[in-house]
Amino acid sequence: MxxxxxxxxxxxxxxxxxxxxxxxxxxxxxxxxxxxxxxxxxxxxxxxxxxxxxxxxxxxxxxxxxxxxxxxxxxxxxxxxxxxxxxxxxxxxxxxxxxxxxxxxxxxxxxxxxxxxxTGLATNALAWAEKARTGVVRAPYGQAKRSVVHERDVADVAVKALTGDHKGQSYLVTGPEPVAQAEQARLIGDALGRPVTWEEQPPEEAKAQMSAYLGAEFAAAAVDYWASLVEAPEPVSPDVARVTGHPARPFAEWAREHFS
Ligand SMILES: NC(=O)c1ccc[n+]([C@@H]2O[C@H](COP(=O)([O-])OP(=O)(O)OC[C@H]3O[C@@H](n4cnc5c(N)ncnc54)[C@H](OP(=O)(O)O)[C@@H]3O)[C@@H](O)[C@H]2O)c1
CATH class of the missing domain: 3.40.50.720 (NAD(P)-binding Rossmann-like Domain)
Structure with a gap:
Protein backbone atom coordinates (compact mmCIF):
# COMPACT_ATOMS: atom_id res chain seq x y z
CA MET A 1 0.00 0.00 0.00
CA THR A 119 -13.11 22.49 15.44
CA GLY A 120 -9.68 23.99 16.06
CA LEU A 121 -6.17 22.66 16.50
CA ALA A 122 -4.58 23.01 19.94
CA THR A 123 -1.46 24.14 18.07
CA ASN A 124 -3.18 27.49 17.45
CA ALA A 125 -2.06 28.30 21.01
CA LEU A 126 1.57 28.15 19.87
CA ALA A 127 0.93 31.64 18.45
CA TRP A 128 0.79 32.79 22.11
CA ALA A 129 4.06 31.07 23.07
CA GLU A 130 6.24 34.15 23.10
CA LYS A 131 3.68 36.21 25.02
CA ALA A 132 3.02 33.34 27.44
CA ARG A 133 6.71 33.32 28.38
CA THR A 134 6.36 37.00 29.34
CA GLY A 135 3.39 36.09 31.60
CA VAL A 136 0.60 37.82 29.65
CA VAL A 137 -1.29 36.62 26.59
CA ARG A 138 -3.04 39.49 24.82
CA ALA A 139 -5.73 38.34 22.40
CA PRO A 140 -9.49 38.78 21.91
CA TYR A 141 -12.30 36.80 23.56
CA GLY A 142 -10.67 35.02 26.50
CA GLN A 143 -14.06 33.54 27.34
CA ALA A 144 -14.46 31.93 23.92
CA LYS A 145 -14.75 28.22 24.73
CA ARG A 146 -13.03 26.01 22.19
CA SER A 147 -12.90 22.22 22.02
CA VAL A 148 -9.46 22.32 20.43
CA VAL A 149 -7.94 19.00 19.47
CA HIS A 150 -4.45 17.60 20.00
CA GLU A 151 -2.61 17.11 16.69
CA ARG A 152 -1.84 13.51 17.70
CA ASP A 153 -5.58 12.78 17.89
CA VAL A 154 -6.09 14.20 14.40
CA ALA A 155 -3.24 12.02 13.19
CA ASP A 156 -4.61 8.92 14.94
CA VAL A 157 -7.96 9.38 13.19
CA ALA A 158 -6.16 10.01 9.89
CA VAL A 159 -4.11 6.81 10.16
CA LYS A 160 -7.27 4.77 10.83
CA ALA A 161 -8.93 6.37 7.82
CA LEU A 162 -5.88 5.86 5.58
CA THR A 163 -5.46 2.20 6.51
CA GLY A 164 -9.10 1.12 7.01
CA ASP A 165 -12.51 1.58 5.42
CA HIS A 166 -13.90 4.97 6.38
CA LYS A 167 -15.22 5.85 2.93
CA GLY A 168 -17.75 8.68 2.81
CA GLN A 169 -17.36 9.59 6.50
CA SER A 170 -17.18 13.17 7.77
CA TYR A 171 -15.78 12.97 11.28
CA LEU A 172 -16.08 15.84 13.72
CA VAL A 173 -12.64 15.80 15.34
CA THR A 174 -12.56 17.66 18.67
CA GLY A 175 -10.89 17.74 22.04
CA PRO A 176 -12.66 16.16 25.03
CA GLU A 177 -14.15 19.40 26.41
CA PRO A 178 -14.52 23.09 25.61
CA VAL A 179 -11.79 25.18 27.29
CA ALA A 180 -11.99 28.98 27.40
CA GLN A 181 -9.03 30.63 25.70
CA ALA A 182 -8.05 32.37 28.96
CA GLU A 183 -8.08 28.98 30.67
CA GLN A 184 -5.87 27.58 27.90
CA ALA A 185 -3.39 30.36 28.69
CA ARG A 186 -3.60 29.52 32.40
CA LEU A 187 -2.90 25.84 31.65
CA ILE A 188 0.11 26.87 29.57
CA GLY A 189 1.28 28.76 32.66
CA ASP A 190 0.88 25.57 34.74
CA ALA A 191 3.05 23.75 32.21
CA LEU A 192 5.65 26.54 32.22
CA GLY A 193 5.61 26.59 36.03
CA ARG A 194 4.72 30.30 36.28
CA PRO A 195 1.47 32.24 36.02
CA VAL A 196 0.15 33.31 32.64
CA THR A 197 -2.73 35.77 32.61
CA TRP A 198 -5.06 36.86 29.84
CA GLU A 199 -5.39 40.45 28.63
CA GLU A 200 -8.35 41.24 26.39
CA GLN A 201 -7.32 42.68 23.05
CA PRO A 202 -9.91 44.82 21.21
CA PRO A 203 -11.34 42.65 18.42
CA GLU A 204 -10.73 45.30 15.74
CA GLU A 205 -7.04 45.48 16.68
CA ALA A 206 -6.75 41.70 16.42
CA LYS A 207 -8.46 41.69 13.03
CA ALA A 208 -6.04 44.33 11.73
CA GLN A 209 -3.02 42.34 12.99
CA MET A 210 -4.27 39.02 11.61
CA SER A 211 -5.17 40.58 8.24
CA ALA A 212 -1.48 40.94 7.50
CA TYR A 213 -1.01 37.17 7.11
CA LEU A 214 -4.56 35.82 6.67
CA GLY A 215 -6.21 38.52 4.57
CA ALA A 216 -8.92 40.85 5.89
CA GLU A 217 -11.90 38.61 5.13
CA PHE A 218 -10.49 35.45 6.73
CA ALA A 219 -9.20 37.38 9.78
CA ALA A 220 -12.56 39.08 10.39
CA ALA A 221 -14.43 35.78 10.05
CA ALA A 222 -12.08 34.10 12.57
CA VAL A 223 -12.40 36.84 15.20
CA ASP A 224 -16.20 37.06 14.77
CA TYR A 225 -16.35 33.28 15.16
CA TRP A 226 -14.47 33.48 18.50
CA ALA A 227 -17.00 36.13 19.64
CA SER A 228 -19.80 33.63 19.03
CA LEU A 229 -18.06 31.05 21.26
CA VAL A 230 -18.39 33.17 24.40
CA GLU A 231 -22.10 32.29 24.62
CA ALA A 232 -22.12 29.08 22.58
CA PRO A 233 -19.07 26.85 23.19
CA GLU A 234 -17.76 24.62 20.42
CA PRO A 235 -19.27 21.12 20.41
CA VAL A 236 -17.53 18.02 21.71
CA SER A 237 -17.69 14.96 19.49
CA PRO A 238 -17.20 11.27 20.30
CA ASP A 239 -15.55 10.63 16.92
CA VAL A 240 -11.91 10.59 18.09
CA ALA A 241 -12.72 7.92 20.67
CA ARG A 242 -15.01 6.02 18.30
CA VAL A 243 -12.48 5.85 15.47
CA THR A 244 -9.24 5.44 17.45
CA GLY A 245 -10.43 3.49 20.50
CA HIS A 246 -8.87 6.00 22.91
CA PRO A 247 -10.31 9.20 24.40
CA ALA A 248 -9.31 12.57 22.96
CA ARG A 249 -6.35 14.09 24.80
CA PRO A 250 -7.13 17.02 27.12
CA PHE A 251 -5.68 20.50 26.50
CA ALA A 252 -3.69 20.31 29.76
CA GLU A 253 -1.80 17.30 28.35
CA TRP A 254 -1.13 19.18 25.12
CA ALA A 255 0.19 22.17 27.10
CA ARG A 256 2.53 19.97 29.18
CA GLU A 257 3.91 18.36 26.01
CA HIS A 258 4.64 21.70 24.36
CA PHE A 259 5.56 24.02 27.25
CA SER A 260 7.17 21.94 30.03
N1 LIG B 1 -5.63 25.82 12.83
C1 LIG B 1 -6.84 25.33 12.94
O1 LIG B 1 -7.53 25.48 13.96
C2 LIG B 1 -7.43 24.57 11.80
C3 LIG B 1 -8.79 24.26 11.79
C4 LIG B 1 -9.30 23.52 10.73
C5 LIG B 1 -8.47 23.07 9.72
N2 LIG B 1 -7.15 23.40 9.74
C6 LIG B 1 -6.30 22.94 8.63
O2 LIG B 1 -5.09 22.46 9.14
C7 LIG B 1 -4.05 22.83 8.26
C8 LIG B 1 -2.72 22.88 9.01
O3 LIG B 1 -2.37 21.57 9.37
P1 LIG B 1 -1.10 21.30 10.28
O4 LIG B 1 -1.26 22.06 11.56
O5 LIG B 1 -0.89 19.85 10.34
O6 LIG B 1 0.07 21.94 9.41
P2 LIG B 1 1.10 23.08 9.82
O7 LIG B 1 1.83 22.67 11.04
O8 LIG B 1 0.40 24.38 9.76
O9 LIG B 1 2.12 22.98 8.61
C9 LIG B 1 1.76 23.23 7.29
C10 LIG B 1 2.33 22.13 6.43
O10 LIG B 1 1.99 22.39 5.07
C11 LIG B 1 3.20 22.42 4.32
N3 LIG B 1 3.05 23.38 3.24
C12 LIG B 1 2.75 24.69 3.34
N4 LIG B 1 2.69 25.24 2.12
C13 LIG B 1 2.96 24.26 1.24
C14 LIG B 1 3.04 24.20 -0.17
N5 LIG B 1 2.83 25.28 -0.93
N6 LIG B 1 3.34 23.01 -0.76
C15 LIG B 1 3.57 21.90 -0.01
N7 LIG B 1 3.48 21.90 1.34
C16 LIG B 1 3.19 23.06 1.95
C17 LIG B 1 4.27 22.83 5.29
O11 LIG B 1 5.51 22.43 4.79
P3 LIG B 1 6.87 23.30 4.91
O12 LIG B 1 7.67 22.56 5.94
O13 LIG B 1 7.45 23.24 3.56
O14 LIG B 1 6.48 24.69 5.34
C18 LIG B 1 3.84 22.05 6.52
O15 LIG B 1 4.23 20.71 6.42
C19 LIG B 1 -4.45 24.21 7.75
O16 LIG B 1 -3.91 24.48 6.48
C20 LIG B 1 -5.95 24.11 7.71
O17 LIG B 1 -6.41 23.81 6.42
C21 LIG B 1 -6.62 24.12 10.75
Whole structure:
Protein backbone atom coordinates (compact mmCIF):
# COMPACT_ATOMS: atom_id res chain seq x y z
CA MET A 1 0.00 0.00 0.00
CA UNK A 2 1.42 3.40 -0.97
CA UNK A 3 0.23 6.30 1.16
CA UNK A 4 1.22 9.88 0.43
CA UNK A 5 1.38 12.35 3.30
CA UNK A 6 1.21 16.05 2.49
CA UNK A 7 2.16 18.56 5.18
CA UNK A 8 4.52 15.89 6.54
CA UNK A 9 6.74 18.49 8.23
CA UNK A 10 3.73 20.09 9.95
CA UNK A 11 1.98 19.48 13.25
CA UNK A 12 -0.48 16.78 12.19
CA UNK A 13 1.46 15.38 9.22
CA UNK A 14 4.54 14.39 11.21
CA UNK A 15 2.34 12.27 13.48
CA UNK A 16 0.52 10.79 10.49
CA UNK A 17 3.92 9.69 9.18
CA UNK A 18 4.85 8.15 12.55
CA UNK A 19 1.45 6.47 12.88
CA UNK A 20 1.69 4.92 9.43
CA UNK A 21 5.20 3.66 10.18
CA UNK A 22 3.95 2.13 13.43
CA UNK A 23 1.20 0.42 11.40
CA UNK A 24 3.86 -1.08 9.11
CA UNK A 25 3.32 1.29 6.16
CA UNK A 26 6.30 3.17 4.70
CA UNK A 27 4.84 6.56 3.71
CA UNK A 28 5.72 8.73 0.76
CA UNK A 29 5.90 12.41 1.59
CA UNK A 30 5.54 15.52 -0.54
CA UNK A 31 7.80 18.20 0.93
CA UNK A 32 9.03 21.53 -0.34
CA UNK A 33 12.46 21.05 1.23
CA UNK A 34 13.93 17.55 1.03
CA UNK A 35 16.22 18.29 4.01
CA UNK A 36 13.16 18.67 6.27
CA UNK A 37 11.64 15.28 5.37
CA UNK A 38 11.23 12.82 8.25
CA UNK A 39 13.30 9.62 8.39
CA UNK A 40 12.09 6.31 7.00
CA UNK A 41 9.96 7.67 4.16
CA UNK A 42 10.10 7.98 0.37
CA UNK A 43 10.50 11.63 -0.56
CA UNK A 44 9.09 13.64 -3.45
CA UNK A 45 10.18 17.25 -3.41
CA UNK A 46 7.58 19.69 -4.66
CA UNK A 47 4.68 21.99 -4.00
CA UNK A 48 1.15 20.95 -3.07
CA UNK A 49 -0.11 22.83 -6.12
CA UNK A 50 1.81 20.45 -8.41
CA UNK A 51 1.13 16.88 -7.30
CA UNK A 52 1.56 14.82 -10.48
CA UNK A 53 4.86 13.18 -9.50
CA UNK A 54 3.90 12.61 -5.86
CA UNK A 55 0.55 11.03 -6.78
CA UNK A 56 2.00 8.41 -9.16
CA UNK A 57 0.99 4.92 -7.97
CA UNK A 58 -0.44 6.02 -4.62
CA UNK A 59 -3.46 4.30 -3.09
CA UNK A 60 -4.29 6.96 -0.53
CA UNK A 61 -3.33 10.51 0.42
CA UNK A 62 -3.44 12.53 3.64
CA UNK A 63 -4.31 15.93 2.25
CA UNK A 64 -3.99 19.29 3.82
CA UNK A 65 -4.53 22.47 1.89
CA UNK A 66 -2.41 25.17 3.51
CA UNK A 67 -4.08 28.20 1.90
CA UNK A 68 -6.98 30.48 2.80
CA UNK A 69 -8.64 30.11 -0.61
CA UNK A 70 -9.24 27.04 -2.75
CA UNK A 71 -7.64 28.59 -5.86
CA UNK A 72 -5.67 25.84 -7.62
CA UNK A 73 -7.33 22.90 -5.85
CA UNK A 74 -8.73 21.30 -9.03
CA UNK A 75 -5.26 21.04 -10.61
CA UNK A 76 -3.77 19.73 -7.36
CA UNK A 77 -6.46 17.05 -7.00
CA UNK A 78 -6.59 15.82 -10.59
CA UNK A 79 -3.74 13.29 -10.17
CA UNK A 80 -5.67 11.72 -7.24
CA UNK A 81 -8.72 10.84 -9.35
CA UNK A 82 -10.37 7.69 -7.93
CA UNK A 83 -7.85 7.42 -5.05
CA UNK A 84 -8.59 7.51 -1.34
CA UNK A 85 -8.36 11.06 -0.03
CA UNK A 86 -8.32 11.78 3.71
CA UNK A 87 -8.67 15.54 3.98
CA UNK A 88 -7.90 17.68 7.04
CA UNK A 89 -10.98 19.90 6.96
CA UNK A 90 -12.82 22.09 9.45
CA UNK A 91 -16.19 22.02 11.18
CA UNK A 92 -17.07 25.20 9.31
CA UNK A 93 -16.92 23.30 5.98
CA UNK A 94 -20.67 22.82 6.21
CA UNK A 95 -20.98 26.60 5.72
CA UNK A 96 -18.64 26.66 2.70
CA UNK A 97 -15.46 28.74 2.85
CA UNK A 98 -12.11 27.28 1.83
CA UNK A 99 -12.73 23.97 3.62
CA UNK A 100 -16.21 23.57 2.09
CA UNK A 101 -14.81 24.37 -1.36
CA UNK A 102 -11.97 21.84 -0.99
CA UNK A 103 -14.39 19.16 0.24
CA UNK A 104 -16.60 19.80 -2.83
CA UNK A 105 -13.57 19.51 -5.10
CA UNK A 106 -12.51 16.25 -3.41
CA UNK A 107 -15.99 14.76 -3.90
CA UNK A 108 -15.71 15.53 -7.61
CA UNK A 109 -12.52 13.49 -8.08
CA UNK A 110 -13.26 10.47 -5.89
CA UNK A 111 -16.00 8.64 -4.03
CA UNK A 112 -13.39 7.34 -1.58
CA UNK A 113 -13.04 10.33 0.72
CA UNK A 114 -12.94 10.87 4.46
CA UNK A 115 -13.18 14.36 5.93
CA UNK A 116 -11.61 15.14 9.30
CA UNK A 117 -13.55 18.23 10.30
CA UNK A 118 -11.70 19.77 13.23
CA THR A 119 -13.11 22.49 15.44
CA GLY A 120 -9.68 23.99 16.06
CA LEU A 121 -6.17 22.66 16.50
CA ALA A 122 -4.58 23.01 19.94
CA THR A 123 -1.46 24.14 18.07
CA ASN A 124 -3.18 27.49 17.45
CA ALA A 125 -2.06 28.30 21.01
CA LEU A 126 1.57 28.15 19.87
CA ALA A 127 0.93 31.64 18.45
CA TRP A 128 0.79 32.79 22.11
CA ALA A 129 4.06 31.07 23.07
CA GLU A 130 6.24 34.15 23.10
CA LYS A 131 3.68 36.21 25.02
CA ALA A 132 3.02 33.34 27.44
CA ARG A 133 6.71 33.32 28.38
CA THR A 134 6.36 37.00 29.34
CA GLY A 135 3.39 36.09 31.60
CA VAL A 136 0.60 37.82 29.65
CA VAL A 137 -1.29 36.62 26.59
CA ARG A 138 -3.04 39.49 24.82
CA ALA A 139 -5.73 38.34 22.40
CA PRO A 140 -9.49 38.78 21.91
CA TYR A 141 -12.30 36.80 23.56
CA GLY A 142 -10.67 35.02 26.50
CA GLN A 143 -14.06 33.54 27.34
CA ALA A 144 -14.46 31.93 23.92
CA LYS A 145 -14.75 28.22 24.73
CA ARG A 146 -13.03 26.01 22.19
CA SER A 147 -12.90 22.22 22.02
CA VAL A 148 -9.46 22.32 20.43
CA VAL A 149 -7.94 19.00 19.47
CA HIS A 150 -4.45 17.60 20.00
CA GLU A 151 -2.61 17.11 16.69
CA ARG A 152 -1.84 13.51 17.70
CA ASP A 153 -5.58 12.78 17.89
CA VAL A 154 -6.09 14.20 14.40
CA ALA A 155 -3.24 12.02 13.19
CA ASP A 156 -4.61 8.92 14.94
CA VAL A 157 -7.96 9.38 13.19
CA ALA A 158 -6.16 10.01 9.89
CA VAL A 159 -4.11 6.81 10.16
CA LYS A 160 -7.27 4.77 10.83
CA ALA A 161 -8.93 6.37 7.82
CA LEU A 162 -5.88 5.86 5.58
CA THR A 163 -5.46 2.20 6.51
CA GLY A 164 -9.10 1.12 7.01
CA ASP A 165 -12.51 1.58 5.42
CA HIS A 166 -13.90 4.97 6.38
CA LYS A 167 -15.22 5.85 2.93
CA GLY A 168 -17.75 8.68 2.81
CA GLN A 169 -17.36 9.59 6.50
CA SER A 170 -17.18 13.17 7.77
CA TYR A 171 -15.78 12.97 11.28
CA LEU A 172 -16.08 15.84 13.72
CA VAL A 173 -12.64 15.80 15.34
CA THR A 174 -12.56 17.66 18.67
CA GLY A 175 -10.89 17.74 22.04
CA PRO A 176 -12.66 16.16 25.03
CA GLU A 177 -14.15 19.40 26.41
CA PRO A 178 -14.52 23.09 25.61
CA VAL A 179 -11.79 25.18 27.29
CA ALA A 180 -11.99 28.98 27.40
CA GLN A 181 -9.03 30.63 25.70
CA ALA A 182 -8.05 32.37 28.96
CA GLU A 183 -8.08 28.98 30.67
CA GLN A 184 -5.87 27.58 27.90
CA ALA A 185 -3.39 30.36 28.69
CA ARG A 186 -3.60 29.52 32.40
CA LEU A 187 -2.90 25.84 31.65
CA ILE A 188 0.11 26.87 29.57
CA GLY A 189 1.28 28.76 32.66
CA ASP A 190 0.88 25.57 34.74
CA ALA A 191 3.05 23.75 32.21
CA LEU A 192 5.65 26.54 32.22
CA GLY A 193 5.61 26.59 36.03
CA ARG A 194 4.72 30.30 36.28
CA PRO A 195 1.47 32.24 36.02
CA VAL A 196 0.15 33.31 32.64
CA THR A 197 -2.73 35.77 32.61
CA TRP A 198 -5.06 36.86 29.84
CA GLU A 199 -5.39 40.45 28.63
CA GLU A 200 -8.35 41.24 26.39
CA GLN A 201 -7.32 42.68 23.05
CA PRO A 202 -9.91 44.82 21.21
CA PRO A 203 -11.34 42.65 18.42
CA GLU A 204 -10.73 45.30 15.74
CA GLU A 205 -7.04 45.48 16.68
CA ALA A 206 -6.75 41.70 16.42
CA LYS A 207 -8.46 41.69 13.03
CA ALA A 208 -6.04 44.33 11.73
CA GLN A 209 -3.02 42.34 12.99
CA MET A 210 -4.27 39.02 11.61
CA SER A 211 -5.17 40.58 8.24
CA ALA A 212 -1.48 40.94 7.50
CA TYR A 213 -1.01 37.17 7.11
CA LEU A 214 -4.56 35.82 6.67
CA GLY A 215 -6.21 38.52 4.57
CA ALA A 216 -8.92 40.85 5.89
CA GLU A 217 -11.90 38.61 5.13
CA PHE A 218 -10.49 35.45 6.73
CA ALA A 219 -9.20 37.38 9.78
CA ALA A 220 -12.56 39.08 10.39
CA ALA A 221 -14.43 35.78 10.05
CA ALA A 222 -12.08 34.10 12.57
CA VAL A 223 -12.40 36.84 15.20
CA ASP A 224 -16.20 37.06 14.77
CA TYR A 225 -16.35 33.28 15.16
CA TRP A 226 -14.47 33.48 18.50
CA ALA A 227 -17.00 36.13 19.64
CA SER A 228 -19.80 33.63 19.03
CA LEU A 229 -18.06 31.05 21.26
CA VAL A 230 -18.39 33.17 24.40
CA GLU A 231 -22.10 32.29 24.62
CA ALA A 232 -22.12 29.08 22.58
CA PRO A 233 -19.07 26.85 23.19
CA GLU A 234 -17.76 24.62 20.42
CA PRO A 235 -19.27 21.12 20.41
CA VAL A 236 -17.53 18.02 21.71
CA SER A 237 -17.69 14.96 19.49
CA PRO A 238 -17.20 11.27 20.30
CA ASP A 239 -15.55 10.63 16.92
CA VAL A 240 -11.91 10.59 18.09
CA ALA A 241 -12.72 7.92 20.67
CA ARG A 242 -15.01 6.02 18.30
CA VAL A 243 -12.48 5.85 15.47
CA THR A 244 -9.24 5.44 17.45
CA GLY A 245 -10.43 3.49 20.50
CA HIS A 246 -8.87 6.00 22.91
CA PRO A 247 -10.31 9.20 24.40
CA ALA A 248 -9.31 12.57 22.96
CA ARG A 249 -6.35 14.09 24.80
CA PRO A 250 -7.13 17.02 27.12
CA PHE A 251 -5.68 20.50 26.50
CA ALA A 252 -3.69 20.31 29.76
CA GLU A 253 -1.80 17.30 28.35
CA TRP A 254 -1.13 19.18 25.12
CA ALA A 255 0.19 22.17 27.10
CA ARG A 256 2.53 19.97 29.18
CA GLU A 257 3.91 18.36 26.01
CA HIS A 258 4.64 21.70 24.36
CA PHE A 259 5.56 24.02 27.25
CA SER A 260 7.17 21.94 30.03
N1 LIG B 1 -5.63 25.82 12.83
C1 LIG B 1 -6.84 25.33 12.94
O1 LIG B 1 -7.53 25.48 13.96
C2 LIG B 1 -7.43 24.57 11.80
C3 LIG B 1 -8.79 24.26 11.79
C4 LIG B 1 -9.30 23.52 10.73
C5 LIG B 1 -8.47 23.07 9.72
N2 LIG B 1 -7.15 23.40 9.74
C6 LIG B 1 -6.30 22.94 8.63
O2 LIG B 1 -5.09 22.46 9.14
C7 LIG B 1 -4.05 22.83 8.26
C8 LIG B 1 -2.72 22.88 9.01
O3 LIG B 1 -2.37 21.57 9.37
P1 LIG B 1 -1.10 21.30 10.28
O4 LIG B 1 -1.26 22.06 11.56
O5 LIG B 1 -0.89 19.85 10.34
O6 LIG B 1 0.07 21.94 9.41
P2 LIG B 1 1.10 23.08 9.82
O7 LIG B 1 1.83 22.67 11.04
O8 LIG B 1 0.40 24.38 9.76
O9 LIG B 1 2.12 22.98 8.61
C9 LIG B 1 1.76 23.23 7.29
C10 LIG B 1 2.33 22.13 6.43
O10 LIG B 1 1.99 22.39 5.07
C11 LIG B 1 3.20 22.42 4.32
N3 LIG B 1 3.05 23.38 3.24
C12 LIG B 1 2.75 24.69 3.34
N4 LIG B 1 2.69 25.24 2.12
C13 LIG B 1 2.96 24.26 1.24
C14 LIG B 1 3.04 24.20 -0.17
N5 LIG B 1 2.83 25.28 -0.93
N6 LIG B 1 3.34 23.01 -0.76
C15 LIG B 1 3.57 21.90 -0.01
N7 LIG B 1 3.48 21.90 1.34
C16 LIG B 1 3.19 23.06 1.95
C17 LIG B 1 4.27 22.83 5.29
O11 LIG B 1 5.51 22.43 4.79
P3 LIG B 1 6.87 23.30 4.91
O12 LIG B 1 7.67 22.56 5.94
O13 LIG B 1 7.45 23.24 3.56
O14 LIG B 1 6.48 24.69 5.34
C18 LIG B 1 3.84 22.05 6.52
O15 LIG B 1 4.23 20.71 6.42
C19 LIG B 1 -4.45 24.21 7.75
O16 LIG B 1 -3.91 24.48 6.48
C20 LIG B 1 -5.95 24.11 7.71
O17 LIG B 1 -6.41 23.81 6.42
C21 LIG B 1 -6.62 24.12 10.75
Missing amino acids: TVLVTGATGHTGRHVVAGLQAAGVRPRVLVRDRAKAPDGVDVVQGDITDTAEAAGGVDAVYLLWPFVTSDGIEKALKPFEGKKIVYLSAMSAEHGGVWGDVEAAVRKVTGDWTFLRV
